[in-house]
Amino acid sequence: MAQQAYLRETDDGGSAGERPGSPLRRLAGRLAGPWRGDPRIWRRGLVLAALAVLLALVLVVHAHIPNDVGNLGSLTETFLPWFGVLVPVLLVLALLRRSATALLAVVLPAVVWLNLFGGLLTDKTGSGGDLTVATHNVNADNPDPSGTAREVAASGADVLALEELKASAVPVYERALKPVYRYHAVVGTVGLWSRYPMTAVRAVDIELGWKRAMRATVDTPDGAVAVYVAHLPSVRVKMEAGFTARQRDKSADALGEAIADEGLTRKILLGDLNGTMNDRALRAVTSQLRSTQGAVGDGFGFSWPAAFPMARIDQILVSGVEPETSWTLPETGSDHLPVAARVKVATPDS
Numbered sequence: 001m002a003q004q005a006y007l008r009e010t011d012d013g014g015s016a017g018e019r020p021g022s023p024l025r026r027l028a029g030r031l032a033g034p035w036r037g038d039p040r041i042w043r044r045g046l047v048l049a050a051l052a053v054l055l056a057l058v059l060v061v062h063a064h065i066p067n068d069v070g071n072l073g074s075l076t077e078t079f080l081p082w083f084g085v086l087v088p089v090l091l092v093l094a095l096l097r098r099s100a101t102a103l104l105a106v107v108l109p110a111v112v113w114l115n116l117f118g119g120l121l122t123d124k125t126g127s128g129g130d131l132t133v134a135t136h137n138v139n140a141d142n143p144d145p146s147g148t149a150r151e152v153a154a155s156g157a158d159v160l161a162l163e164e165l166k167a168s169a170v171p172v173y174e175r176a177l178k179p180v181y182r183y184h185a186v187v188g189t190v191g192l193w194s195r196y197p198m199t200a201v202r203a204v205d206i207e208l209g210w211k212r213a214m215r216a217t218v219d220t221p222d223g224a225v226a227v228y229v230a231h232l233p234s235v236r237v238k239m240e241a242g243f244t245a246r247q248r249d250k251s252a253d254a255l256g257e258a259i260a261d262e263g264l265t266r267k268i269l270l271g272d273l274n275g276t277m278n279d280r281a282l283r284a285v286t287s288q289l290r291s292t293q294g295a296v297g298d299g300f301g302f303s304w305p306a307a308f309p310m311a312r313i314d315q316i317l318v319s320g321v322e323p324e325t326s327w328t329l330p331e332t333g334s335d336h337l338p339v340a341a342r343v344k345v346a347t348p349d350s
Contacts, residue, residue: 003263036114038098045099052090052105059083061113063280071245074235077278078311079154079333081120081300084113102307123298125190129324130222130344135270135314136329136338137231138173140189148332149176153331155340159218160193161270163231187214187237190271204253204258205227213255213271217264222346225321226264230255230271249281266345273315274335290315292326293342301328303337317342 029220032339058065062080065073094102134157138148151170160181162173170186177184181193185201188211193200197219204213213230232252235245252273259267269289275282277291293312295302302309309328314336316326324345329338 008233025245034251041100042178043093043101044197045102047255048090048094048099048102049105050095052102052109054092055083055090056108056112057088059095059109059116062278067281067316068208071281074245074249074279075276076279077120077280078276079123080276080278081117083109084117087113088302092101094201115302119232120297120300121292125259125298125325125327126296129322129344131220131225131321131345132317132340132342133158133159133268134329134340135163135229135271135316135340136274136332137163137272137314137334137335137336138165138169138332139334140164140166140169142169143331145172146176146276148175148334149319150202151332152338154175155338156222157340158195159227159263159268159270161229162191163189163192163229163272165189165191177221185214185216187211187229188296190214190231192216192227192229192270194218195228199307202314204230204255206230206232206254206258208233208247208251212251213258215258215262220345223266224264225266225268225345226262227254228259228267228271229271230269230273232274235274245281249252259285259288267318268321268343269315270315271315272313274313276311276313289319290323292316292318292323293339294328295323297326301326301339303328303339305333306335306337309337314339318343320344 030062030310058099062076067073085242088335094106107190132151134155136152138145142148165173165186174184177193181195183196183198184193185198187203190212192214198216199219201214201216203211204215206213215226215228217227218227235248259269267289273282277286277294301312303312316339324342324344326341329340330338
């Protein structure tokens with residue numbers, strides 16, 4: 001009789017010290033206590049389960065969300081990584097609701113999000129590379145352009161692109177960067193500074209009516225590289241119009257055509273594209289070039305807004321060179337963070 005009582009007690013997880021691991025068993029028993037024997041755990045939380053399935057569907061079919069009304073598809077894709085925040089929220093609500101159905105449903109968006117963005121959670125940075133590049137939207141209203149120039153130059157970049165250059169501030173940037181960069185060119189509101197000679201500098205028409213993109217050949221010690229600098233038009237989120245990005249999309253198509261016509265094999269695009277790699281509207285560009293952040297970055301590399309980065313709209317995209325590492329730089333006087341990358345230009349037969 002005593003032995004039977006002992007067995008009943010340990011089977012219920014109530015005996016603390018008789019067998020190894022019993023504290024964990026007791027904790028599990030306490031957590032499962034409110035759920036045990038409750039047939040409603042499968043009937044409760046159906047709305048939460050439906051929301052979890054809907055979230056998974058948005059993550060899976062985001063490319064098919066139409067842009068016809070307020071560019072809803074592009075807006076969704078711009079902030080797509082942040083949809084993952086909803087997963088732990090739904091998980092907590094499912095636990096509070098004590099719904100087994102909702103808990104199982106939450107697994108769906110969790111798995112889909114990890115499939116899309118799980119690779120960005122790991123550090124893929126390398127230590128190689130023979131060319132360091134950086135880009136920064138310096139903000140036309142930057143209160144300290146000289147300080148911003150010194151900060152980005154301190155990154156060690158061999159090639160530096162600046163966007164949103166106000167005409168009156170250009171001489172300030174030129175003076176501050178001259179000790180580091182022997183060569184530079186400014187076209188409209190964008191500029192390129194380089195330690196190596198630059199040739200074939202020209203404006204790139206992105207159908208704006210004013211100059212916000214340029215191209216130059218940078219003659220690095222390991223070969224010539226076509227470097228593009230671009231600042232695509234801004235986008236706005238308006239209650240009456242949604243995500244207004246028509247001009248940005250048109251300029252992206254024009255930029256994509258220019259890159260497609262490029263004669264050099266090695267290509268690097270630096271700039272503020274006012275869009276993320278997930279945004280289908282940038283496909284004319286992103287289908288030709290790969291993101292250094294996605295390939296060899298550490299984390300998401302969000303660059304805007306600087307105070308609380310929520311999206312990576314400042315991009316370093318490459319083709320014909322091998323990305324080795326990518327990172328964001330500390331905040332300057334701009335509302336964007338600078339971004340940098342190191343790439344390998346040299347090839348075995350170069």
